[in-house]
Amino acid sequence: MRVLLVDDEEELVSALAERLRIRGIDADWVSICYDAIGRVESKKYDIAVLDVKMPKMSGIELKRRLEEKCPGMKYIFVTGHGSEEDFLAGSAEAGTAYYLVKPVNIEDLIEKINEILND
Amino acid sequence: MSCRCDMIGETGLQFYGKITASMSHEIKNALAIINENAGLLEDFTLMADRGMPIDVGRLKTLAGKVIKQVQRTDGIVKTMNRFAHSIDESVKNVELDETLKFVATLSGRLAFVRGVTLEVEPGASPVTIATRSFFLENLVWLCLDFAMDATGGGKTIGLGAEQTENGARLKFTQLQGLSERTTSAFPGERETALLDALRAELAINVRAAEIVLILPRDIGQ
Helix, strand or coil, X not given: CEEEEECCCHHHHHHHHXXXXXXCCEEEEECXXXXXXXXXXXXXXXXXXXXXXXXXXXXXXXXXXHHHHCCCCEEEEEECCCCHHHHHHHCHHHCCCCEEECCCCHHHHHHHHHXXXXX | CCHHHHHHXXXXXXXXXXXXXXXXXXXXXXXXXXHHHHHHHHHHXXXXXXXXXXXXXXXXXXXXXXXXXXXXHHHHHHHHHHHHHHHCCCCEEXXXXXXXXXXXXXXXXXXXXXXXXXXXXXXXXXXXXXXXXXXXXXXXXXXXXXXXXXXXXXXXXXXXXXXXXXXXEEEEECCCCCCHXXXXXCCCHHHHHHHHHHCCEEEEECCCCEEEEEEECECCC
């Protein structure tokens, strides 16, 4: 299983990737949306974990672009919105039920990853 | 309540809501970074319990990141607090460079997401007027919101204040995306209501690529 993490906060996404690797999950990270598109062209990922609000391209727009490159890849959104209700209200077009609210509990993230792979 | 007051009240509430939502989002990001780096520290202690050597330099780096994010969060909360107190006094003396810097700070995350840089150009000397501080912040923010759309991504907006004979001018410059089409709906109802309340005028110069807010020296009570 290989996971790609995308968030414009580099200190967050690099630490999260390292914590996943400590737990035996192969995880890469990028902090620029366009780098994510380049990355999936060179390596296959099973899951992308995307921040919703990023500069120049939202996580939802990035998902649409990644779906063109990797039709089978699954997605988890991570949001800094104040509450899950706020996220749902603002991101109805996300097209995925898999989301977490920051700050993320690492065990919750791993549970979501396993859930999505078994779906 | 008059229609104009309703418009100003509603506009003010929208402004308040958007700013606090943006700042709470930033606080969430900072907390998330603290969470992950504290989590890494915990992971390393668990690994040390299992006999793996500790990289002291790494621990120091992680601790430094946590401290940096605590300071960042403290800064955000201070800004939120200052914003909350903007409405303490109806009319007061405001130094316009400070107002521009403050609203640029409030708009920081929104500008970042849109790929726009805000640059406050300090004047030769302070420019002070007596006005309704919260309404002015609201109007400046609305002008910035419009300017960010008008200039497009990857651009810089210049902000500056100048003294005039009867008051002051606030300028929003480097708006190369301004055109007759983009300016046809601006100022809208909200901006017009605030302009009235501030006894201000707004001028758009497409050729000079700028918007100018003209403010009186003393709005009176």
